[in-house]
Amino acid sequence: MRVLLVGSGGREHALAWAIAASPLTERLWCAPGNPGIAQHGECVPIGATDIAALVAFAREQAVDLVVPGPEAPLVAGLADACAEVGIACFGPSAAAARLEGSKAFMKEVCAAAGVPTAPSATFVDPDAAKAHVREAGAPIVVKADGLAAGKGVVVAATVAEAEAAIDAFMRDRIHGAAGATVVIEACLAGEEVSFFALCDGRNAIPFGAAQDHKRVGEGDTGPNTGGMGAYAPPPAFTPDLERQVMETIVRPTLAEMARRGAPFRGVLFCGLMLTEAGPRVLEFNVRFGDPECQVLMLRLMSDLVPAMQAACDGVLDRFAVRFLPDPAIVVVMAARGYPGTPETGSEIRGLERAAALPNVQVFHAGTRAEGGRILAAGGRVLAIGATGATLAAARDAAYAAVDAIDWPEGFCRRDIGWRALSR
Incomplete structure (x- = not known):
């Protein structure tokens, strides 16, 4: 092909x-x-x-x-x-991609399909949004309706913080038109998991789960990022939970999208909160996550190409995918200044040395080649992946590769996988 x-x-x-x-x-x-x-x-x-x-x-x-x-x-x-x-x-139509393109639409679909998610309200007027926040209290979550490169969500610990987010999104337009409408929802407690399902419009099959680390600082501190690392499989996401998510979230969503004349094909990324009452949808994305995709690919035993073709052809009911039992981890190396304005143009050395280490794969994210050198060209610049017989072994291999890279202008979190490793 x-x-x-x-x-x-x-x-x-x-x-x-x-x-x-x-x-x-x-x-x-x-x-x-x-x-x-x-x-x-x-x-x-x-x-x-x-x-x-x-x-x-x-x-x-x-x-x-x-x-x-x-x-x-x-x-x-x-x-x-x-x-x-x-x-x-291998991907949904524009009509079906609204599941990610509009958080208000996603909430509407969940309500129609009976999919469990956090209680929410949608606003186009900032004063009305603030009144809702004052009535509901904090903690509370403020989301820009449209695409905001993973930065359009504020988990506000106080009412004042939520009101500041509303002003930033709706009045200051820090995310442009994406913040003209906001979705405000209850703050759920539990453990977050990213779950993926391949879909062909009618059928869906599981494609694994991962946990990512969204905040820039160790101990999950600091502002949200596009993701500073990930690992798979997450111990909290059991086979029973996977079956529950397929039956109560993925398949009802597919049925509702088909009913609306916008059948969903491709990969459905379910951002979940595992609450005491069961899994709840935080968000839908219509593509693989980054850096979750890297750990999924490191563990994938099946051939990816026929799986994607089966999704396009509507024959996923005849298909299954298999993953290695070994865990995988990926550590993101970012440029100084990220998630604000990253410092670009610095040279990265030692990539070949890192990639030669056992069970390691170096993925480029924000790089460019110039005169035989590799230079930083973005915020998240590298994703250092590794597998191991245990998650601890995978972590050690990944950080050994990080340490083999000579890039003083870069940084990473040193605690990727901490939640699973501390169990």
Whole structure:
């Protein structure tokens, strides 16, 4: 098969690594890609949201399968544009991608499908939103309705903090139009888990769970980020819980989306809170998580390409995927200044030394190549992955690889996996 992967981050490097390993893959392109992805396929200079150029390239190269990594091209209609010219796309239509593109829509779908989630209210007027917060009290969660690169959520410990978030989103528009509408919901207590299911519009199969570390500082302190590390499998997410989530969350959501004429195909990312009353949906995403994707790919035994094709063809009921029993962990190395304004342009040395260590895989996220050197070109720059017979062994291997990298301008958390390791 001839495959076009869309995106340029660590998630896309992990997907490229898995796709290139498939005996079905005849040729792999990535748009726009990064220096790590270039080890597995050909990078082409097309932006991830340039829908017309992506489809034109796919037609010119007789691409069999388009695999979008990030959410933005899906919300912008990449799958629809591919369908118009008869090219399979592993991802939902723009109508179905609203599950991530609009948190208010996601809440509406959950209510219609009877999917358990936190009580919430949606506002377009900041004064009304603040009045609701004052009545409900804190802690409380304020979410920008639209896409905000993973930074549109504030878990407010006080009413004043929630009101400040409302002003920042709705009046200051720190996330642009994404914050014109806000969803305010009750703050749930429990353990967070990211669960993934492959979907073909009618059928769904489990595709593993992971736990990520969203806050920038050790001990889960500081501001939220796109993710500072992840591990899988999470001990708290038992096989019984997986069956419960499939029956009470994933399948009812698929049925409701089909009823609305927007069948969901691709990967459904269920952000869950494991509460005392059972699993509750915090959010839906319409693509693999980053850095969760990296740990899923490190553990995946099955061939990824036919699994994605089965989702496109509507035959997932005949399919199953298998994972290695060994745990996996990934540690994100970020540029100084992240999650604010990262310092870019610094050179990263020792990548080959790190990648040569046993059970280690180095994924590029925000890098660029210049004159034979690898330079930092973003906030989250590298994702250092490792597997091991135990999570502790995987952690030790990952941090040994981190220490083999010479990059004074970078930093990482040193406690990835702490929740599971402290059990």
